[in-house]
Amino acid sequence: MPDMNRRIFLCVGLAGLSACSRRRNSLRKLRVAAPLGLSLSSLHLSLEAGFFKEAGFDVEILTITRSPEALAALAGNKVEVLFAPQNVAILNAVIRGLPVRIVAGREFISADCRRKAFLCGLRKNFPNGLLDLSVLKGKRVAASSSISFVHFALEEHLKTAGLTLKDVTVLNLSGPEAIAAMLKGAVDAQLLFDESLLPETGEELVFSRSFAEIHPNFQYGLILYGQTLREADIRIGRRFLQAYFRGVREFQRGRTPHFLKEFAAYYGVDSGKIEKLCRSHFTTDGSLDLGSLKVFCDWAFNRGYIPRPVEPSELVDLRFNVKANA
Template identity: 25%
Template sequence: MRARAALVLWPVLGLLALAVPGRAAAPIRMGYLGVSSDAGIFIALDKGYFKEQGLDLALERFGVGADQMALLGAGRLDIASGAPSPTLFNAVARGLPVVVVADKGSLRKGFGFNVLVVRKALVDAGQFKTLSDLRGRVLGSASPASIVNFENYLALKKGGLTPRDVTVEYLEFVDQPAAMANGKIDAAVMVEPFATAAESRGIGKIVLTLDQLLPNFQTAVIYYNTQWARGHPEDARRWMIAYVRALRYYNGALRHREVRDDVISIMTAHTPIKDRAVWDRMIWPGLHPDGAVTVRTILDYERWLLNEHQIGEFVTPPRFVDLSYVEHAVSVLGPFPP
């Protein structure tokens, strides 16, 4: 019991010092996707961590992270979330006030929550045995700007194929299981919980976890509008304290059954997948307990985008990454117990 308390509950006096009672804040406008890697956001909401910091959030759901970038750059969102994309690098190159500030999902070993799902009918009929059998098939992807296109490229390359060997159908993650069920797509790199939901309903078969192709890859991040962060520095720092605290609670769920059950309750409340068994079975995302970002893997993706002529120039990390907010949060919260 003492070990659990040390892991999940930070020193009481320290947490009391984090609270900002009675502080009235304008709602922070934030975009989210409603997928498993949003766990830190939903935990912080449900456990009252944002409220303890005197913050109120106005949330808006989007199909993919790339759809948020124009709104973030225009100041119509203060915080955004989702995968790095061509829209990020092109926005920074144009001087728009957007920056990566924290982790929101990576493919650590054993946490390959982006997975390749193939239509079960094809697998059962023996029409899919290896990745080379994707030739001539229809692949789902979240959008033309989605990082899934990079993941598709690597999966196809592993099977000796190129994107020219398949047809791509663009669908939001939430719509992909239904599209697979009616035969509109044959395969897709899905994010959890939709991949396990598709498999549990007999629609698809998980054939590859992306941590095998892209170990430690940074698939999703938190973004700040830098003008908002400079104009509201205390809100920006307090938001991150609440978020990193939630990431630590999430990591406690990987070790303690009662915390896992609580996190599953939170996620079923905030996402379209309500089956607790799916959440228990699925591959959970890697969320760093300190909010750290694996920048080098984002640079690998950026180089690919440049080679594919999807971005006009290579943007160096100082121009699009600012980890000072997570560093401040860790200094307030202290080290995460090993």
């Protein structure tokens, strides 16, 4: 299995070793934490294509799967940048006064993408399909371990059938483990983020509607800065975003990073299938949809996940993304 937890890029070749060292020494080190997922494709493309180096950065991408741990690393200056979906840990961090803020939007639920954030199950368990989710009452549903966009999406799906999270048993599984559990019968259904992650199983699958039918263009993917970048020269934070969104635009044009092949191998799916995934769900200029933030904040408060209401203005630092598309 490829090492998906840490990617280290080295200069190669004895002739260029001293020059390589000089170049690296002149770059500003930035550690970027992110959960493992297809959404990292554009981040890895920016790294592999040298866009970050051109902007003056030596970027290291670290995988942190749990949102609370990722926020703690960002607040403790162990990483400078965090790529994350909307999640309750961000809201609680800001409520506690930690110096972390959302600086740019990254991904949204695009109607152009066939299926994003949807429920799936086996046809033999749901012979009439999953378009009517009332069949999930009392069933076991796999979702991620952190209270995040996935749990929000699951409840919004259930609401279409008059259900809540209390009407199902949510099991904290994600990735290949969740798919394996569904195939073995350990769970009845799962909230899957992207249909390209489904391996060839030999089983007939059924699907719910896409989340885009419930909340069109809902923005879920975010970029956060910690104290280090927020207190540095503002041009540094802007340069990072400019380099990243340069990679986003290249990815949307069809350029594919090697990371995708490694990711496909990790999930056990065909790399060709992964490379054909929908690419229209990336925000290309860093713009933030405060309306999406508001919807998630209200959901978190109403569910009792945060101690007080939170306004989107409390969560964001808009100084950096003004010229991300420049």
